[in-house]
Amino acid sequence: MEALVVVDAQNEFGPGGQRTVPNHAEALRVIVQRIKEARGDGRAIAFVRHHNVEPDATAFVPGSWGAEFSPGIGPAEGRKDEAEFVKDVIGAFSSTDLEGWLRARGCDSILLVGFYAHMCLSTSAREAYIRNFAVAVDPDGTASRAIHHDLLGDQSAEEVRRTALLHLTSLGVSIASRQSEHGYATLAAES
Numbered sequence: 001m002e003a004l005v006v007v008d009a010q011n012e013f014g015p016g017g018q019r020t021v022p023n024h025a026e027a028l029r030v031i032v033q034r035i036k037e038a039r040g041d042g043r044a045i046a047f048v049r050h051h052n053v054e055p056d057a058t059a060f061v062p063g064s065w066g067a068e069f070s071p072g073i074g075p076a077e078g079r080k081d082e083a084e085f086v087k088d089v090i091g092a093f094s095s096t097d098l099e100g101w102l103r104a105r106g107c108d109s110i111l112l113v114g115f116y117a118h119m120c121l122s123t124s125a126r127e128a129y130i131r132n133f134a135v136a137v138d139p140d141g142t143a144s145r146a147i148h149h150d151l152l153g154d155q156s157a158e159e160v161r162r163t164a165l166l167h168l169t170s171l172g173v174s175i176a177s178r179q180s181e182h183g184y185a186t187l188a189a190e191s
Helices: 024-041 098-104 119-132 156-171
Strands: 003-007 045-050 083-088 107-114 133-145 148-149 151-154 173-181 183-187
Touching: 003 024, 003 119, 024 045, 024 107, 045 098, 045 119, 083 098, 098 183, 107 119, 107 148, 119 133, 119 156, 133 156, 156 173
Parallel strands: 003 045, 003 107, 045 083, 107 133, 133 173
Antiparallel strands: 148 151, 173 183
16 A cells, blocks of 8 residues: 655745745645645545754744645644654654654655655665665655755756756656646656
C-alpha cells in the first residue's frame, strides 16, 4: 500500500518566508491535489514539519509563522491515517517514528512531495529507499532554490530541482508525473 509523505510544506518556503522558492504556488497546488487524492483513496498521509532548534535560528523556529504548514496542509481532524512528524534534521526518517507509523499501516511504498527537492525531500527519499520502501516523487509537487558556489559556479532553482530528481532516479526512485488532465502515471526509475 502506498502512503503520501508531505515533506516541509511550510510557510517558510512561500512568499514572505526566509526560504522562498520560485514555483511555490504551483508546487503547493500540486501538493494540495495529492492530499485530496490520497484522502479520496483512503491512503495514509504523513505530514513532516521541520523545526530549527538551534539557539540562533531565524527560520523554521518552533511556534513561528514560518514553521507552520502552508494553507491547506496538515492532518485532517479525526482521520486516524494522517499524522504529523516533527524533525530537526534534513531527513524525515532519522529523528522520527515515520517508518514505524508507515509499517503499522501496511505501507510498503511512498509518494513524496515537498521542499527542498535537493535537501529534505532528497534525503527523505534516500532514507526510505534504504529502508526498502518503493519510493516515488512527484516533480511538480516540489521545488528548490538557486545555488551559488565560488568554485563550482551557479545553478538555477529549476536546475537544482531537476538535478536532485535525476540523482534520485539513478538510485531507483520513480517519478510520478502528470501525464494527462485525467491523472498521474508513475515512470519507472532509470535502469
